[in-house]
Amino acid sequence: MSLLTVGSVAFDALETPFGKTDKIIGGSGTYITLSASYFTQENNLVAVVGDDFPHTMINDFNQHGINTEGLQVRAGEKTFFWSGRYHNDMNSRDTLETQLNVMEDFDPIIPDSYQNCQYLMLGNTAPAIQQTVIERLKNRPKLIMLDTMNLWINIANPDLMSVLKLVDILVVNDEEARQLTHEYSLVRAAARIHAMGPKTVIIKKGEHGALLFGEGRIFFAPALPLEEVFDPTGAGDTFAGGFIGYLAKTDDTSFDNMKRAIIYGSAMASFCVEKFGAERIMNLTEAEIQDRVSEFVKLSAFGLE
Ligand code: AMP
Numbered sequence: 001m002s003l004l005t006v007g008s009v010a011f012d013a014l015e016t017p018f019g020k021t022d023k024i025i026g027g028s029g030t031y032i033t034l035s036a037s038y039f040t041q042e043n044n045l046v047a048v049v050g051d052d053f054p055h056t057m058i059n060d061f062n063q064h065g066i067n068t069e070g071l072q073v074r075a076g077e078k079t080f081f082w083s084g085r086y087h088n089d090m091n092s093r094d095t096l097e098t099q100l101n102v103m104e105d106f107d108p109i110i111p112d113s114y115q116n117c118q119y120l121m122l123g124n125t126a127p128a129i130q131q132t133v134i135e136r137l138k139n140r141p142k143l144i145m146l147d148t149m150n151l152w153i154n155i156a157n158p159d160l161m162s163v164l165k166l167v168d169i170l171v172v173n174d175e176e177a178r179q180l181t182h183e184y185s186l187v188r189a190a191a192r193i194h195a196m197g198p199k200t201v202i203i204k205k206g207e208h209g210a211l212l213f214g215e216g217r218i219f220f221a222p223a224l225p226l227e228e229v230f231d232p233t234g235a236g237d238t239f240a241g242g243f244i245g246y247l248a249k250t251d252d253t254s255f256d257n258m259k260r261a262i263i264y265g266s267a268m269a270s271f272c273v274e275k276f277g278a279e280r281i282m283n284l285t286e287a288e289i290q291d292r293v294s295e296f297v298k299l300s301a302f303g304l305e
Contacts, residue, residue, distance in 0.1 A: 222300055
């Protein structure tokens, strides 16, 4: 089934305890579509960049089967820029700088060829942009998933509440879930988010895995304990791309299939953190992904069934 992803395509500057990068390619849309490309055949991207964005990267998107007809390249303007610094535990980070540049007045134009997409992933962008995308689709997709962050919870809360009414799944990290709901318990936080609109809620807990809430049920997926974590940037988006890519591939939105999708998403995220930026998820094989999924199965199997 076809997937439409809307998100940022960016330059990032990162500092982790293991090193520093000046300006590498990042963005929510980049990580989501690259990750989903290992699952879906029809992978459509809507985003905006400036003419400082390398053509080679657009070619790389296309090499991964990502349709870039909806990627606007604005002459004379600069690509979105974000920089962040990780704390020593790598589970938390500070945003050092956000330069919206082309994202400031991004108008998400949906090409006709994307109109009949069945799966929609609204990556991290302003909630008003996310809602515009939903309104511009002539038919409602079968499944709409939305990611957001602390910035939008703080500065665009009414817009966020408005778009949340329209989506099926919200994916956030534990800190964002607590900030959004003012509940410490993640079970209570998920219940409050259900009341805001999404019938399914995914709460990511970084190196401590992810929780899935839906149909009155809870599922927990661990994260793979890794010897080396270089850079967690994009892990959340890579997780989301693997999750929705798997759902689109199998075209099954039941809770039981979402449990499998969470494991595929977690497997993809475990690759992402092994290198800086998106480098690792640009060069994966099917066999590597399957091996990783098998490691997840072994990790928590204890033979009681
Ligand atoms: P993640 O580590 O999965 O939360 O995603 C990191 C990516 O989010 C980086 O590559 C950034 O370029 C992108 N990002 C950070 N802030 C924003 C923002 N305000 N809007 C859109 N994308 C952002």
